Amino acid sequence: MVRLQPDPFLNELTNMFERTTDKGSVWVTLKHSSDKSKVKRNKMKTAGEKIEFKCLIRATDGKKTISTMVSPKDHQRFQSSYATILKARMTALKKRERKDKRKTADSDKKQDQKKQSKPSN
Template identity: 40%
Template sequence: MQLVDNDTFLSQLTALFDSSKDKGTIWLTHKRLSYDGEDAVMADAQASEDSREYRCLLRVTDGGSNKFSTEVEPGQLEKFHAAYGALLKASMTTLRKRDKKREKTRAEQAAQRKKKMTEPVVLDAPKRGNGRRKRQRQVKATLKQQESQQKFKEREEAQRKAQTS
C-alpha cells in the first residue's frame, strides 16, 4: 500500500476510474485514524469532552496491483471532500441503470412457477375414450409437479445445512 499526498491521490484515482471505465471494480474505504497506542473504544460523550481532532484515511484498490492511500488532516477535510465528491460524481456516470422491466417480468415468472408448483393438478378426465389424452397430460403434470416439489425440498435442506455449519 502506497501512501501519497492528497493531490496525487485524486489524480491517481482519476486515472484508475478512467482505466476501469469499461470493466472492473474499485473499492474505496474511508475511516478515522486514531492516535498511536490508543484504544479504539469510543468514550461516553458526557464523561469527557475530547478536543482532539482525528485525521481521515482513504484507501483505494482495484483488487490487483493498484493500491494507494492518503491521510487527510482535519483542517483540509472540507476542501478535500469537495474535490473528492466532484471526482466521484464525474466518474460514476458510466454506471448502468437497473432494468426494472426485466426484473418485473422475472419476478412475475417466478411467482407463476411457484403458484404452478403449489397448486394441485386435478385429474378429472376419463381413463378411456374421449379425454384419455387429457388425463395422460394431467398425470404427467402431477408427476412433474411432485418431482419439482421434491427438488425444492432438497434445495431447502441443503441451504439449511449450509447455514448451520
C-alpha cells in the same frame, strides 16, 4: 500500499477510474485514525495532550492500493474535489424515474371518489 498526499491521491484515483471504465471496479474505504501508534496515543492521553484524529482513505482496483490521510482542516477541500471526481466517473448509473407527487395524489383521490360514488348492492 502507497500513502500519498491528498492531491496526488486524487490524481491517482482519477487514473484508477479511467483504467476501470470498460471492465473492473474501484473500492474506496474510509476510517477515522490517528497517525500515532497506540502507545503514543495512550501517553498523550495521560499527559493531557489533544490527539488529532484524521481520516484514512484507501482506494484499490484489485491490483494497486493507494491511501492518504486527510486532516480536519483539509477535509472540506478534499471532499469537494473527491465529489467532483465521483460525479464525473459515475456515468453508467441510470437516472431514477420520478413520479410527480401531485399527479399521483390527484389520481388516488379520483379513484377514491369513484369507489365512494358507486352504490353497493
